[in-house]
Amino acid sequence: MSNSNKWSSGVHSRSGDILTYNLHGNCYVNLTNRCTLKCNFCPKFNKIWDVQGYNLKLCADPSVDDIVAAIGDPTRYNEVVFCGLGEPTMRLSALLEVAEAIPEQIRVRLNTDGLGNLVQGMDITPELAGKVDAISVSLNAQSEDVYNRHCRPPLTGTYPALLDFIECAKQYIDDITLTAIDGLEGVDINACREIADDYGVKFRPRELDKVG
Numbered sequence: 001m002s003n004s005n006k007w008s009s010g011v012h013s014r015s016g017d018i019l020t021y022n023l024h025g026n027c028y029v030n031l032t033n034r035c036t037l038k039c040n041f042c043p044k045f046n047k048i049w050d051v052q053g054y055n056l057k058l059c060a061d062p063s064v065d066d067i068v069a070a071i072g073d074p075t076r077y078n079e080v081v082f083c084g085l086g087e088p089t090m091r092l093s094a095l096l097e098v099a100e101a102i103p104e105q106i107r108v109r110l111n112t113d114g115l116g117n118l119v120q121g122m123d124i125t126p127e128l129a130g131k132v133d134a135i136s137v138s139l140n141a142q143s144e145d146v147y148n149r150h151c152r153p154p155l156t157g158t159y160p161a162l163l164d165f166i167e168c169a170k171q172y173i174d175d176i177t178l179t180a181i182d183g184l185e186g187v188d189i190n191a192c193r194e195i196a197d198d199y200g201v202k203f204r205p206r207e208l209d210k211v212g
């Protein structure tokens with residue numbers, strides 16, 4: 001697919017922001033640019049906002065109505081996925097409202113850094129039940145030390161909070177996948193896979209700058 005085709009398959013707001021974008025037959029929702037981490041591998045912290053042909057920089061967080069309108073008919077897609085250059089759970093209520101507007105037969109996936117409980121100061125996973133079918137959690141590393149080096153969390157206790165989120169989410173969401181980027185310095189993909197096995201959830205190695 002040419003770049004121009006990719007651009008035209010994103011839905012823009014009046015200000016030109018890309019609110020949703022299409023990849024792999026899925027509709028990806030660009031809910032916010034705000035983030036809980038400052039990952040050194042993140043394109044936006046390297047002043048790059050283009051991800052697979054889409055410029056995901058937002059002038060402002062889009063409204064729920066604008067997102068729902070941008071998704072349009074969800075039955076055109078395999079999945080609706082919350083995944084932009086920001087952490088969707090930073091806008092928990094908007095995330096839940098949009099998810100609620102998606103018909104039951106369409107799979108809804110949340111791609112998250114797994115820090116929603118830490119940032120919101122409560123267990124958010126019961127709120128996701130029945131609205132989100134699958135969660136991909138960026139585990140990113142096999143240890144707190146390696147995680148902190150790559151993800152540069154502003155808050156302390158982030159890695160244990162991420163692990164605790166997985167345990168909480170398991171009680172409400174059947175389909176959980178942990179991910180880590182293959183090839184980052186110090187990241188042991190096999191050890192990350194073992195952590196997923198220990199939690200009884202799936203694991204998927206990711207490629208840098210590839211949305212999945």
Ligand code: SF4
Binds near residue numbers: 035085
């Ligand atoms: S969690 Fe994702 S969007 Fe946020 S800084 Fe890390 S890579 Fe970037």
